[in-house]
Amino acid sequence: MTLSLGVIGLGRMAQLILRSLLEAEKFKYEEVIGIVGQSRSIKTAAEYFSNDFLIVDAKNAKAEKVWDLPVKLLAVKPQQLEQIKENCSTSINSESGQKPLLISILAGVKLDRLQALFPSHACVRAVPNTPALVGAGLTGLAWGDEVSIEQQRLVMEFFKPISKVYELPEDQLDAFLALTSSxxxxxxxxxxxxxxxxxxxxxxxxxxxxxxxxxxxxxxxxxxxxxxxxxxxxxxxxxxxxxxxxxxxxxxxxxxxxxxxxxxxxxxxxxxxxx
Ligand SMILES: NC(=O)c1ccc[n+]([C@@H]2O[C@H](COP(=O)([O-])OP(=O)(O)OC[C@H]3O[C@@H](n4cnc5c(N)ncnc54)[C@H](OP(=O)(O)O)[C@@H]3O)[C@@H](O)[C@H]2O)c1
Known part of the structure; x- marks a missing residue:
């Protein structure tokens, strides 16, 4: 089984999203790599899941693998974003002819900044809220220019098990966040x-x-x-x-x-x- 999903920042929110994806069998454990900041966080992150899968810290050489994968969930804190450097060897996913997908849940980080930081990716901005922890969340989604219909479907699958999903123009996400996240x-x-x-x-x-x-x-x-x-x-x-x-x-x-x-x-x- 080859890796297909990389989770950059396997903290509270990413663990929740990933666990629901694994439980719904949207991905298999052996297809996923999770990255945390510090090696001491690996054990804590792993304890949240019922099976083992590859979790490494950001300094581990295996963390580079994430950039070869077709789908990434970016879930670090906004202030940690500058430490994340895209290292994409191929800009186009040759099988599908589309750019690899990057789904960001970082509060307040806009699509144009994501696109500038991750130019080889089709970027999506997602705003989930805390009741997602009990499967009663709300998620607002704004699509970047290069996200394909197939990728949009995949992103909806990410958030549906934990939340109702709303597609919005990006300029409405601040109001969405002010109501649903706060x-x-x-x-x-x-x-x-x-x-x-x-x-x-x-x-x-x-x-x-x-x-x-x-x-x-x-x-x-x-x-x-x-x-x-x-x-x-x-x-x-x-x-x-x-x-x-x-x-x-x-x-x-x-x-x-x-x-x-x-x-x-x-x-x-x-x-x-x-x-
Ligand atoms: N929690 C919510 O309810 C909620 C709701 C909506 C949106 N969000 C957004 O979700 C994002 C994550 O929030 P959270 O509450 O899940 O935060 P969190 O629990 O602090 O998770 C952040 C994760 O990023 C890891 N990390 C730090 N530096 C890294 C690096 N250089 N490379 C890879 N991973 C790194 C951290 O590992 P270490 O712990 O080892 O440093 C940790 O696993 C935030 O941007 C927030 O705006 C959260």
Missing amino acids: GPAYVALVSEALADGAVAAGLPRHLSNALTHATVEGTIRLLKEKKLHPGQLKDMVASPAGTTIRALRHLEQEGVRSALIEAVVLAASRSKELS
């Missing part, structure tokens, strides 16, 4: 605050946390299954002169709605700034 932090913060409120109102902590999770999950399910607009659901819950409308009035006075809108806009502009 979103779990906003939801976690709101959930934590709601649970704190329940504790302040007299419930024990463990019960407050459990009830918060169930309320958030139940609300999302209700919105989806009954196809309700959020405003409709709010109106259903808020009865005249009742408890909910008093709480909602307070949230509006404190500018919570506007703060959330601004949070997403600020995250999007920070993402633009970083790239």
Whole structure:
């Protein structure tokens, strides 16, 4: 069996993507090479998988093999990118007549920079999010100019087992990231605050946390299954002169709605700034 997939940076996110690909038998273990920065990370990375495969550190001579492979997943931290130097002996994959594929999940690294750093490759920018860790992720994809239809299909296969996949123009990826990648932090913060409120109102902590999770999950399910607009659901819950409308009035006075809108806009502009 020959190698066909190289994972450059076998950290948290790449391990998750690779494991789901291997479990779905999109690749076989013996077709994959993983690269980590430090030799001490090899053991930790290997422990995550149920079979052995080739994992080496970046200084190992075998790491060079990655550049001969038709598909690479680039998953180092953005600040480690400059250490990664393309060493492609052939610019064209002779069998298919297409350039080898490079899928980058680096936050904020744009296609034109990828293309300049890896000129022998057809580059794709992917923005996955953390709920992918439990198979409930969202991934935004922007295609570089030279990605073939066949390669686009392959990239979709990479992310489908862990996430819903959205193809977007690259200039929409900052907004996508501001909502989906940062979103779990906003939801976690709101959930934590709601649970704190329940504790302040007299419930024990463990019960407050459990009830918060169930309320958030139940609300999302209700919105989806009954196809309700959020405003409709709010109106259903808020009865005249009742408890909910008093709480909602307070949230509006404190500018919570506007703060959330601004949070997403600020995250999007920070993402633009970083790239
Ligand atoms: N985690 C997320 O939820 C998430 C979501 C969306 C996008 N991303 C993007 O995914 C990328 C990886 O994030 P992560 O959380 O998976 O980071 P991580 O766990 O720190 O993984 C980075 C990996 O790169 C390796 N590495 C460092 N220098 C290298 C080199 N010169 N050659 C090859 N490998 C090298 C590291 O090995 P050592 O540990 O040995 O240095 C490590 O295995 C980031 O660019 C991030 O923006 C992450």
